[in-house]
Amino acid sequence: MFASLVWAFVILLLKDVVSIGFEYVYMRVVDPPGLPNLMKLSLAQIGPRFNLTSPTYLSHFNPENACSQANDLPFEGTVNIQLLAQTIALIARGGCSFVTKVINAHIAGSAAAVxxxxxPRATQTFSMIQDETNRRVLIPCAFMNGKDGHALTVALSSLNTTRALVDFPLQSPVIPTPKEVNFRLWPLR
Structure with missing residues (x-):
């Protein structure tokens, strides 16, 4: 009897722990060749679902941290506002909230934001959340770890380009979280 109660308690705890998990999507660099290939992005808890089905361009945002609206003039290592339209904006963390960054990317015409x-040594990702304002995020967004972000930006810079063609090869970006843990402690007889 006691063992059954202990396992019931463990199952309840597991359900809570498992349901806290992040959702991920994998982004692949298609062109130019030689760039880091597959990168794991954690999906944000703000904005619509990340559902891009065809290859699209990932472009540096100007200003790099997207804490103000996009500049209309070209800037070294970035693209101007006309080239941002319908691309995925690549934005550096820091300086302002994630919501501000994504809204500025949306105003510039970006289809999504990363x-x-x-x-450059950070390998962890986390899910972006709403800031203390009531502003709504209207484009999908995700977070990339520093190791992949640094490798990508350095590779783009070394090729003297500001954008890369990317796609999302895995059609099931969400890691399922079980509602119930379904197992037996003892085998059936």
Missing amino acids: IYDLN
Whole structure:
């Protein structure tokens, strides 16, 4: 009897822990060749679902941290506002809230936003959340770890380009979280 109660308690705890998990999508660099290939992005808890089915361009945002609206003039290492239209904006973390960054990317015409950590050694990702304002995010957004973000930006810079063609090869970006843990402690007889 006691063992059954303990396992019931463990199952309840597991259900809570498992349901806290992040959702991920994988982004692949198609062109130019030689860039880091597959990157894991954690989906934001703000904005619509990340559902891009065809290849699209990932472009540096100007200003790099997207804390103000896009500049109309070309800037070294970035693209101007005309080239941002219908691309995924690549934005550096820091300086302002994720919501501000994504809204500025949307105003510039971006179809989505990927924000990367500035720490080139960071390998963890996390899910972006709403800030203290009531502003709504209207485009999909995700977070990229600093290691991948740094590798991507350095590779683009070394090729003297500001954008890369990317796609999302895995059609099931969400890691399922079970509603129930379904197992037996003892085998059936």
